[in-house]
Amino acid sequence: MATLETCPAEAEVSQGYASDLMSDVLARAPRGSLLATIQTHMNVVAVAAHARLAGIIFTGNRRPDADVVARAAQEGIALYCTAADTFEVAGRLYALGLRGKSS
Amino acid sequence: MNTFQADLHIHTKLSPCGAWEMTPAAIVEHARRQGLNAIAICDHNAAGNIAAVACAGRAAGLTVIAGIEITTAEEIHVVGLFPGTAGAEAVAGRIQASLPRVDEAYTKLFGEQVLMDPAGAAVGCETSALALASALTLGQAVSLIQEHGGLAVAAHIERPSYSVYSQLGDLPLDVLFDAIEVSPVGNRPIGLREKFARYGFPMIGSSDSHYLHEIGRARTVFHAQSATFEELAAAVRGIDGRSVAYV
Numbered sequence: 001m002a003t004l005e006t007c008p009a010e011a012e013v014s015q016g017y018a019s020d021l022m023s024d025v026l027a028r029a030p031r032g033s034l035l036a037t038i039q040t041h042m043n044v045v046a047v048a049a050h051a052r053l054a055g056i057i058f059t060g061n062r063r064p065d066a067d068v069v070a071r072a073a074q075e076g077i078a079l080y081c082t083a084a085d086t087f088e089v090a091g092r093l094y095a096l097g098l099r100g101k102s103s
Numbered sequence: 104m105n106t107f108q109a110d111l112h113i114h115t116k117l118s119p120c121g122a123w124e125m126t127p128a129a130i131v132e133h134a135r136r137q138g139l140n141a142i143a144i145c146d147h148n149a150a151g152n153i154a155a156v157a158c159a160g161r162a163a164g165l166t167v168i169a170g171i172e173i174t175t176a177e178e179i180h181v182v183g184l185f186p187g188t189a190g191a192e193a194v195a196g197r198i199q200a201s202l203p204r205v206d207e208a209y210t211k212l213f214g215e216q217v218l219m220d221p222a223g224a225a226v227g228c229e230t231s232a233l234a235l236a237s238a239l240t241l242g243q244a245v246s247l248i249q250e251h252g253g254l255a256v257a258a259h260i261e262r263p264s265y266s267v268y269s270q271l272g273d274l275p276l277d278v279l280f281d282a283i284e285v286s287p288v289g290n291r292p293i294g295l296r297e298k299f300a301r302y303g304f305p306m307i308g309s310s311d312s313h314y315l316h317e318i319g320r321a322r323t324v325f326h327a328q329s330a331t332f333e334e335l336a337a338a339v340r341g342i343d344g345r346s347v348a349y350v
Binding site for chain 2: 020021022023024025026039041042043044046047050
């Protein structure tokens with residue numbers, strides 16, 4: 001998994017969330033969690049900042065534009081991208097000990 | 104100046120989810136019965152039935168505005184309203200270049216995409232998979248519409264699917280919509296309409312009809328000199344005392 005030119009997540013992360021609908025992320029993503037999504041629009045960073053997420057993993061080989069990366073650096077949100085799809089990423093993070101809101 | 108009533112988001116059977124009863128003649132007849140002065144035909148990623156509805160509209164004295172409902176890469180619906188059929192068709196061509204072709208399984212799942220003559224007889228089928236998302240981003244779709252002289256409208260802004268709100272959580276500050284569209288009364292979650300009103304974009308109301316009985320259930324009332332696209336566009340922009348509102 002590649003880290004984009006932002007900053008690595010500093011705080012320890014214990015929760016994850018996966019969704020492509022930012023209205024859903026706003027309503028349900030746990031504070032301080034890592035978000036896995038295929039949505040690369042600028043608003044994902046704005047939503048992540050508002051929901052106080054630690055970082056965003058862009059899955060399925062999708063890369064955000066440079067202005068999205070710059071905004072995330074400003075907001076202190078770590079960005080990652082990977083060729084693995086969202087299901088695969090969620091499984092790997094779960095195996096590493098991250099949990100969803102419901103468990 | 105006069106006051107006109109318009110329903111600026113109506114599908115025909117060219118949209119796979121549109122009902123078979125959405126023929127050009129029937130749409131025009133129902134719009135007239137609802138007391139509408141103007142309608143816009145906005146099929147998903149397509150413009151192939153606009154000319155037939157416009158023809159039926161001319162015979163009945165109803166203004167028919169050329170439109171399209173684009174599905175962007177983010178799965179957001181954006182309505183484009185154009186000065187003429189040519190603009191809508193050019194935009195449809197660009198959108199369809201990024202869509203796969205239909206096959207039997209697609210048609211079974213999503214429905215048929217029927218091109219009709221003004222009376223409603225089938226004259227062909229659209230072969231691009233209109234129900235799917237195009238490759239254009241939200242920003243690209245809005246620019247494409249505006250490059251063709253059109254008004255770019257954020258469709259059914261408060262709906263829980265395929266809206267700017269559902270997909271992106273909020274209106275992006277760098278996308279300059281000409282207007283935002285609200286849905287019929289029963290489909291409006293409380294508070295969201297008010298939230299979006301604060302951005303200061305002109306707000307219009309449209310039915311997003313897929314069935315005849317839905318036509319006119321949400322409307323745009325515009326104050327202008329005539330019921331034409333040019334006067335509607337001037338009303339959206341608030342030129343010389345013209346105005347738009349939704350009911």
